[in-house]
Amino acid sequence: MNAPLQTAKNAIDPLKLEKLAELAVKVGLQLQRGQDLVLTAPIAALxxxxxxxxxxxxxxxxxVTALYADEEATLARYAHAPDESFDRASDWLYQGMAKAFANGAARLAIAGDNPMLLASQDPQKVARANRANSTAYKPALEKISNFDINWNIVSYPNPSWARQVFPDDPEMVAVEKLANAIFAASRVDVDDPVAAWDEHNSNLRRRSSWLNEQRFAALHFTGPGTDLSVGLADGHEWHGGxxxxxxxxxxxxNIPxxxxxxxxxxxxxxGHVSSTKPLSHQGTLIDKIEVRFEGGRIVEARAARGEEVLKKVLDTDEGARRLGEVALVPHSSPISASGILFYNTLFDENAACHIALGQCYSECFIDGASLSQEQIRSQGGNxxxxxxxxMIGSGEVDIDGVRSDGARVPVMRRGEWV
Amino acid sequence: MNAPLQTAKNAIDPLKLEKLAELAVKVGLQLQRGQDLVLTAPIAALxxxxxxxxxxxxxxxxxVTALYADEEATLARYAHAPDESFDRASDWLYQGMAKAFANGAARLAIAGDNPMLLASQDPQKVARANRANSTAYKPALEKISNFDINWNIVSYPNPSWARQVFPDDPEMVAVEKLANAIFAASRVDVDDPVAAWDEHNSNLRRRSSWLNEQRFAALHFTGPGTDLSVGLADGHEWHGGxxxxxxxxxxxxNIPxxxxxxxxxxxxxxGHVSSTKPLSHQGTLIDKIEVRFEGGRIVEARAARGEEVLKKVLDTDEGARRLGEVALVPHSSPISASGILFYNTLFDENAACHIALGQCYSECFIDGASLSQEQIRSQGGNxxxxxxxxMIGSGEVDIDGVRSDGARVPVMRRGEWV
Ligand SMILES: [Zn+2]
Ligand SMILES: [Zn+2]
Ligand SMILES: [Zn+2]
Ligand SMILES: [Zn+2]
Known part of the structure; x- marks a missing residue:
């Protein structure tokens, strides 16, 4: 690891990296005086x-308490651990994190893992390990997904990730390109990143306010391989920034x-929907997804690549076959315009309209903070x-808002806000 | 950090390092199939x-769950954190560790921090941070000091530590020398380290069995600046290896x-006792300690260097002024013979007879596992x-065993077993 780290460090603009750190703390977290911080990071993001x-x-x-994950340790587990290891997770650590959040700590995660790390491992073991981890992580994740605490994710250009994004470049060039793409997408390549984020946040607020005024009952997506009606939850609320x-x-x-x-x-x-970009899921690339929904549930699912992993994901639990998020991103977004496939949700989801399987965000309800789990469920929260x-958006996808009386309002045409 | 790591790695014999890892798992821990492991390490020991x-x-x-500590993060805290930070500790993390141990996990700690890391920091802040950390760590530490679980400490030659031990050498030479000293002291520079440890363990068992047969009421240490009677706890039991x-x-x-x-x-x-080697305590060197005991309690304490820190240590709590351990090590021990001052207790305590301030080990009582805290206290456990x-031993110190009837048995003369 040392040589790549060495290379990486020289390829990354130190001033912009420092601006990114400051932005993550001041804008990403708005960390308060006296507030504790739980920081998680790949060890290469040191x-x-x-x-x-x-x-x-x-x-x-x-x-500040930092918890580091190490890709080499993960590979050692797959190479040497006994079979029963793959049903284990660090429950005690996640329960501790949940306690830290309950006591007021903020959470900052540095993303940047090699998206293909587990590509050649036994998919059964990968699925079991993910499931054990998700179950153990749930109490801590709920404090994040329920938005109990201030939290932020920001990215670091790990060499193992950069090599996936720019496979034809020497490692040092790949790291430099990825670093610059992260800096641009995170708006730290300007003189005053904090001011840039103020402006960006107000633009996103304008969009979400308009959508909240419309009170659509559903969004209707049409495009190549897609004819999908996404009903919106009762009392849903749009957010952004x-x-x-x-x-x-x-x-x-999220930064970006x-x-x-x-x-x-x-x-x-x-209806049915086709993915428009590959999805990198915990080590496996899932590409050209085609699914069909009935009554909110995925009843048919195919993928040209990674179909086995997709089906395992859908079998995680009953909610894994239903949607927890729908998001609108213009095709002209800076990340989309960069033309880079990052193999990382934090970036790729900001290049196109998307939907998410699984858990919903309770903040996306009017007065969400005061709703019980039962109320959220009864209003349609997954x-x-x-x-x-x-990702299901592209320059060829149109979106209409559909009112409860069936009236249709154009929202996006050819991937852009109307 | 990258450059030192790079240097260090090249200076450390990879085969011996691998033998050390294997020894720590097989002999140090005797890790069981299916047993979880909590591993703590400085990040430079990756x-x-x-x-x-x-x-x-x-x-x-x-x-295996690894928790990494980072000296740079610690220094950032002292440089930038608000005053109230120094009363904080990661309670949730330590409570989680205690839970992991209660659920059957083993513990392996890699030692090797820069012993002088905090030498130039405000001693008040260092003492407060240590106190907060000790308090938070107590539930987990008790599972270790009560010997509820199998545990092990082993060392890695961090560059920051090596520079302290060999200040006149270039860093790469210092790391190589420290690595080789660790390998020799840990008995991994032989063909079959496991067999070497079997023999070593049986030698230590022979010594502790003899001492257990003697049932001394006290040990009497005499030497330059030392005339000390250390009463032994009722029902004490000697251990070693x-x-x-x-x-x-x-x-x-412990390895070594x-x-x-x-x-x-x-x-x-x-009586009174003088230290024979400097003590490196969490960033401060305490040298030429002279203390006087009355009724088991330190009533006078001086040090030529680090006296302020020593006095803060003694004021930690009532038990900090009393002894929790007495240990015998021949002056000819390989670590003593190396002539190296490691500034690290794991090594330096194995170069000389020593005493410990503070918590006792409940295993050092006959049937210790079945004794309550109250029983341990009533038998004299601190x-x-x-x-x-x-360290209070040297080539000039004699030790007698004293029976309850006052009869004396020579135990060590001029630092060697009689
Ligand atoms: Zn999204
Ligand atoms: Zn999402
Ligand atoms: Zn000892
Ligand atoms: Zn000790």
């Missing part, structure tokens, strides 16, 4: 983790972000161990 | 952590180890947040 730690303390953090967590702190959970999104109705999705976004 | 992870899985580990944890697994908690040790009586220590070993 340079960014250190800068984030520094800026968190400068912002008055109480205590900065948003206020239940602890009262307004944060930007280009989407406005809400909760579909788990029982009211009909529940699952998983939340997996996949 | 190469050894990865090899230990591999050998743990090869031995059938259920799940491999030992059986309450979970039934026989492990070697040269000591046989037992529990003194917290109320029956009288209790404290701390356990700090310091």
């Amino acid at each position: 340079p960014l983790a250190r800068l984030i730690t520094k800026h968190a303390y400068k912002a008055g953090a109480g205590l 900065a948003s206020t967590a239940k602890n009262g702190i307004t944060c930007n959970p 972000t280009e989407e406005v999104f809400t909760t579909p109705h788990a029982l009211r999705v009909e 529940s699952s161990l998983i939340h997996i976004d996949w | 190469p050894l952590a990865r090899l230990i992870t591999k050998h743990a899985y090869k031995a059938g580990a259920g799940l 491999a030992s059986t944890a309450k979970n039934g697994i026989t492990c070697n908690p 180890t040269e000591e046989v040790f037992t529990t003194p009586h917290a109320l029956r220590v009288e 209790s404290s947040l701390i356990h700090i070993d310091w």
Whole structure:
């Protein structure tokens, strides 16, 4: 790992990396004086983790606790561990994280894992390990997905990821290209990133406010291989950009972000849809997905690549076959315009309209913070161990808003806001 | 960090490092098939952590969870964090570790931090941070000090540590020298380290069996600046080398180890004693300690260097002024013979007879596993947040065993077993 790290470090603009760290703390988290921070990162992202730690303390953090994941350790497990290992997870660690969040800590995750790390491993073991991990992580994840706390995800150009994104370049060039793509998409390649994010957040707020005024009953997507009606949850609310967590702190959970999104109705999705970009799911590439919904449930699913993994994902639990999110992103978004396939949801979901299988966000309901799990379910909110976004938008997709009386309002044409 | 890591890696014999990892898993932990492992390490020890992870899985580990500490993050805290940060600790993480141990996980710690990391920081802040950390760590540490689980500490030659031990050498030479000293002391520079440890363990068992037969009431140390009677706890038991944890697994908690040790009586220590080697305590060097005991309690304490830190240590709690361990190591031990001052207790305590301030080990009582905390206390076992070993043996120190009738038996003369 040392040589790649060395290479990587020299290929990454140190000033922009520092701006990214500062942005993650100040805009991503809005970390409060005295607030603790739980930071998770791949070990190769150590340079960014250190800068984030520094800026968190400068912002008055109480205590920063960093948890590092190591791709080499994961591969050692697949190579050497006994079969029963793949049903295990660090329950105690995730329960501890949930306790930290309950006690007021914020959460910052550095993304940047090799998206193909487990591509050649036994898909049964991968699925079992993911399932065990998702189950153990649920108490902590709920505090994030229920938006109890301020949280943020930001990315670091790990060499193992850069090699996947730019396979034809030498590693140092790949890392440099990925670093610059991350800096551009995260808006830290400008003089004043904080001001740029203020403007960006107000643009996203304008879109979500318009959609909230429309109170559509459904969105209708049409395009090549797609004729899909996505019913929206009763009392759904559109969000985008900065948003206020239940602890009262307004944060930007994703850096970058280009989407406005809400909760579909788990029982009211009909028709068929084709993916428009490959989905990289925990080590496997799933491409050219085609699914058909009846009564909100996926009743047919195919993929040209990774179909076995897709079917395992759908079998995770009952909610895995239903939608928890629908999101609108213009085809002209900067990430889409970059033409780069990142194999990373944080970026790829911001290049196109998308839907997500699985868990909904309770914040995407009017007064969501005060609704019980039962109320959310009765209004159409889906529940699952998983939340997996996949891209269904492109320059060839049209979207209409459909009112409860059947009236249709054009929302997007050829992938752009009307 | 990258450059030192790079340098370090090339200076460390990869075959011996792998033998050390295998020894830590097989002899140090005796890790069981299906047993989980909690691994803690400085981030610079990543190469050894990865090899230990591999050998743990090869031995059938259920799940290995690694927690990394980063010296740079610690320094960022001292440089930038608000004052209130220094009373914080990751309670949730330590409580999680305690839960993991309660559920059957083993614990392996890689030592090798820069012993002088905090030497130039505000001693008040260092003391507060240590105290907060000790308090938070207590539930997990008790499972270790009560020997509920199999555990092990092993060392890695971090560059920041090597520079302290060999300050006159270029870093690469320092790392190579420290690596070779660790390999020699850990007995992995032989063809069959497991066989070497079998023999070593049986030698230590012979010493502790003899001491257990003697049933001394006290040990009397005499030497330059030392005239100290250390009463032994009622029902004390000597241990050394491999030992059986309450979970039934026989492990070697320390690699290396040269000591046989037992529990003194917290109320029956009288006289004065001078340290024979400097003590490196969490970033500060404490040298030429002179203390006087009355009724088991330190009533006078001086040090030529680090006296302020020593006094803070003694003020941690009531038990910090009393002894929790007395240990015998011949002056001719291989670590002593190396002539190296490691600034690391794991090594330096195995170069000389020593005593420890603070918490006792309940295993050092006959039937210790079945004794309550109250019984241990009534037999003379000490209790404290701390356990700090310091060296009082040398080639000039004599030790007598004293029976309850006052009869004296020579135990060591001029630092060697009689
Ligand atoms: Zn989304
Ligand atoms: Zn999503
Ligand atoms: Zn000892
Ligand atoms: Zn000790």
